[in-house]
Amino acid sequence: MSQLLGQTPSQTVGPYYTLRLYREGENILVGPGRPGRIAIRGRVLDGDRKPIEDALLEIWQANSVGRYRHPDDTRELAINNGFSGFGRAITDFETGEYTFETLKPGPVPDVEGVFQAPHISLIVQGRGMLNPVFTRIYFSDEDEANRDDLILRTVPADRRGTLIAELVDDGEPRVYRFDVLFQGDDETVFFDF
């Protein structure tokens, strides 16, 4: 195997990333009235369970029929008009709360060709984080799909709950809560892939 070039090391986004990495509205992927629209709300909490007031959350997801807006997703599934599947949110400087408004993603196949449970990939960064952390948001009203999901089955049973957003309001939009916790027994599961 040939010698690989060394990877450029990760560094923190620091406290000033909102200059470039967040612009108002980037957390709203779809507007009101769109069928399948959901809201995801939550907080990012540190090892003392204090809100991290300057965290950056980035999501990447398939559209409502499970298609990624990406050249490698060659399946003949509809691309939703204007839906990129990418969004950014920041935690509120006072309350520590973030919000995304998006579509509930459709199913995406795993490596064995079986459909995964609907999920959204989430990257969290912030001041004091030298590397990004990667996790997934699953949905509490997808019990059956969650039970069979290849990735969730990789996670020890007693920690799977940290990846499941709780349906808290069945209105329009449906609202889910998903907190990201650092440290402690109930720390959110973070992935390496």
Next chain:
Amino acid sequence: MSEPVIRHYGPKAYADHPPFSYPDYRSTVKRSPTHDLIRIVQTLSETTGPGPAWTEISEEDTDLTTNTGTGSPAIGERIIVTGRVLDEHGRGMSDTVLEIWQPNASGRYAHWRETEFPAPLDPNFVGVGQCLTDVEGGYRFTTIKPGPYPWGNHPNAWRPSHIHFSIMGSSLGMRLVTQMYFPGDPLIPLDPIFNSVPAHARSRMIANYDHDVTEANWALGYRWDIVLRGKRATPMDEGGD
């Protein structure tokens, strides 16, 4: 119906990156995971990413000395920062989104957060830019050399001059945010954020002065290449190594 293409990429080289917790940089202590990361297989959710669908890039975004739109140039030492985004195999990574942000020549960010550092703002400098890499992975920015600034990590702490770089490629797992430093900066060895990186990999964050990039009567030139995790060329490479 055609099957999606799964292009796996190599692992993150943890030994070349900082640890999550690095107590000399105090804020990491409570903001770092304590459980081990859980290793998962790469599915389409991990091998795809937002880079290729990115649309809002304009040519003006690569010149931070003029992109405030005030009609007047920013104050400070004008510089050119250019290089390539490569994968570990040395292949140029096209269609990769670079976003940068930085303080002005006085070391002041045009940011709403309060600071006790009485350095002036420059009305003609916001300090943000972006570009999409070309077919060979190349990028080029014109900007102002950022000034050092104090921060609250420890008594008389100063950040060396640096430019923040965010790199968003075609795969989620290749997401990278880093900082580019300048050669010869005496503050570099004193900086816990720089020093959080294992010693053997630190120099990868420092740009090189390049007189071939420097433009006469215009700007000094720096060259800095960014190396991301290596994506295998084709799905057929699977299991080949």
